[in-house]
Amino acid sequence: MQRIYFLILSVFFFGFISCKNESKKELPKKEVIPVVKKVEVAKKEIKQKEIVKKDWDSITPNNVVAFLTAYGKANKETVVQIKTKYGNIKLRLYNDTPLHRANFIFLTKAGYFDTTIFYRVLEDFVIQGGNSENIEMMKFRRKYKNYRLPSEFKSNRTHKFGALAAARRWQNNPDKKSNPFEFYIVQQEGGAHHLDNEHTVFGEVISGYSTITKISKLETSTDEWPYEDVYMKVEVLN
Numbered sequence: 468m469q470r471i472y473f474l475i476l477s478v479f480f481f482g483f484i485s486c487k488n489e490s491k492k493e494l495p496k497k498e499v500i501p502v503v504k505k506v507e508v509a510k511k512e513i514k515q516k517e518i519v520k521k522d523w524d525s526i527t528p529n530n531v532v533a534f535l536t537a538y539g540k541a542n543k544e545t546v547v548q549i550k551t552k553y554g555n556i557k558l559r560l561y562n563d564t565p566l567h568r569a570n571f572i573f574l575t576k577a578g579y580f581d582t583t584i585f586y587r588v589l590e591d592f593v594i595q596g597g598n599s600e601n602i603e604m605m606k607f608r609r610k611y612k613n614y615r616l617p618s619e620f621k622s623n624r625t626h627k628f629g630a631l632a633a634a635r636r637w638q639n640n641p642d643k644k645s646n647p648f649e650f651y652i653v654q655q656e657g658g659a660h661h662l663d664n665e666h667t668v669f670g671e672v673i674s675g676y677s678t679i680t681k682i683s684k685l686e687t688s689t690d691e692w693p694y695e696d697v698y699m700k701v702e703v704l705n
Contacts, residue, residue, distance in 0.1 A: 524577065528614040532566065535616075539569030546673070546704040547575055549596075551585070551697050554678035556652070557704070558631055560670040564619040567633060567669035570647050572703060579607045579648065580701040587651070587691045590683040592659060595634060596699060597649035608648060615644040619667045626659040629672035629679075643667075654683045 523541075526534045545568065549556040560568040574580060580597060582604040587595035598604070616633065620643075626632060630653045633645035645667050652672060653659050672679065685693040 523573070526573070526611055526614060528612050531614050531616065535566045535569040535573070538573055539565050542569065542572050542576070544572055544703045544705055547571065548702050548704055549580075549675075550700040550702070551678065551682070553681040553697065554675060556675035556678050557673040558670050559673050560631075561621075561624060561668075563621055564624065564667060564669035566616055567619055567645065567667055570616055571650070571669070574648065575701045575703055577607070579604070580699055582607065583648075583699060585682055585693065585697040585699065588683055588685050588687050588693050589654075589691055591655050592653075593651040594654055594679055594682045595649065595651035597634070597646075599696075599698075611647075614647060616647050616667070618643045618645060619669065620664050621668070624668040626653050626662045626666075626668060627671070628653055628656045628658055629676065630658070630668045631670035631672070632662070632666045632668045635666055652679055654679050 523538060545560045545562065547558050547560065549558065560571055562568060582601045583597050583599045585594050585596040586598045587593070618635075624630075632651055632653070633647070634649035634651055635643060635645045643665065682693075682697055685695055685697070687693050
């Protein structure tokens with residue numbers, strides 16, 4: 468019995484470590500729509516869209532674009548709010564980055580972000596959220612099979628102060644696909660424009676700059692993970 472208990476604890480422990488290590492590969496660096504073949508796919512795409520309309524919890528790596536396109540048409544909200552113990556941050560999501568907007572609304576309504584924290588903090592650079600060592604958070608990722616988002620770069624959507632952008636893996640990711648679960652907010656007043664066209668910017672801060680500043684000043688370990696967990700509750704406003 469003790470051996471079985473030990474094995475269970477080991478599985479959870481290495482799951483935590485794996486998740487945390489994976490997140491480091493998704494971070495924006497301090498320095499520094501896939502094409503679908505048209506041959507005999509029309510019927511498959513129609514069937515796929517019918518499925519996602521019936522079940523708004525059916526996103527997978529194989530139906531990302533179809534799912535989020537349909538979801539975005541049915542869920543047109545663009546304003547969300549992140550609540551933390553240091554204050555609130557209100558964000559406006561851009562309609563011209565439709566997949567990222569729909570994805571953020573989808574995960575918010577699903578309750579994903581409520582299982583996460585601001586896990587990376589760099590004063591005068593970014594605060595980054597959407598990850599944690601919470602078992603419920605890992606369940607979400609397993610359920611949706613860690614899908615990725617096609618990049619949606621726009622010349623008018625840059626890493627200005629208060630920009631909301633998607634984290635991504637830098638290695639072995641030539642198409643610069645976004646991690647759908649992790650995001651960051653630019654806290655540097657001059658912006659972080661070396662990240663333009665590297666990470667998709669899909670929103671901006673409307674209010675709550677003082678909250679961002681407070682979080683950015685938290686003491687962190689050497690991996691930039693704050694000693695103090697800053698949990699968030701994210702809600703769709705309109």
